[in-house]
Amino acid sequence: MGVPKALLRSAGGASWAARTTEVLRAGGCASVAVTVGAAAGEVRSSLPDRVDVLEVPDWDRGPGGSVLAALDHARAAGVEALLLMLVDLPEVTAGDVRAVLEAGGEDPSAALVRAGWRGRGGHPVLLGRRHWARATRLAASGTGLRELLREEGCLEVAVAASVRDVDTPDALPEGTSSPGGVRWRAPAR
Template sequence: METAGLVLAAGEGKRYGMPKALAKHGDRLLVQHAAETLRAAGCERRIVVLGAAADEVRAAAPDLPETVVNPDWATGMASSLKAGLAALAGTPAIAAVILLVDMPGVTAEAVRRILGHAARDALVMGGYGDRRGHPVLLGRDHWDGVARTATGDRGARDYLRTHDVRVVPVGDVADDHDIDTR
């Protein structure tokens, strides 16, 4: 039973001043860090969804796993989520765990905890005290519903609010803050 990993890294980073996929995090790019987090957690199939500056990202990070380009990246995160799920449609993946490129504090251990609940009908989110956040796991049975309801920068948020979601505590091993400024 394969669970795939998706890194959403297509935005132009308006508030940040450049695409966050090209931003440095330690000795590598944020996009490389996110892809490596998924690998370290046990995701064999990983897809990075690119958009703004896709060619630059690929040139700067030639070691990325499979990439897909979201031609509608400017419409928001939802189109990247849809592009990633569409890329997984023909695979044997039973679920997809989603990471955002700008959350380097989400650790492989947090992803492993979420992956422990993978199933075709699963909806799982990381728990940070009284907040829900990433990583997010979407079982395959929910992909069509998520794709139908995802709009703008809301991604799967509206879908998740109307369904039963398992929240797995990860706040002791991860930080869900996103990087919005340099």
């Protein structure tokens, strides 16, 4: 893409990072934190004021550093559950986020929920506090959370958009632009 995905602009002009924070808030997240690595200063300046920014110095080693930073932040905040979301899922809506949160049930600390589609896991992912120690070990080992999320007790909420991450310019939604104003057009299908 030539730029960090968090800095891509939606058709409305908001950075993908800012748009994602708004979707999370509208979906029911009481507070939102964003992990940043590449172009941290630019991403930070693209975000709304009421967002905590967590810098991940080893961001280039994979997503584990971001997960660890989010877990540390959640522990310090004293919350019972943490919702993990990726910035490159521009079709996930506030309603999708709400559905994952609601599937967490009466005891958020026990929640283990992920969005997915037809057996393919996606995001957002809701992790209750009871799962944080194991999630920390898995993230620190570099293996990711797949092992935890494949367990029998993990609920899956059907969200087609949760597995449509954008990894190439051809997959960008119509009207997406770079911070420099370059617009991408959706390919003919």
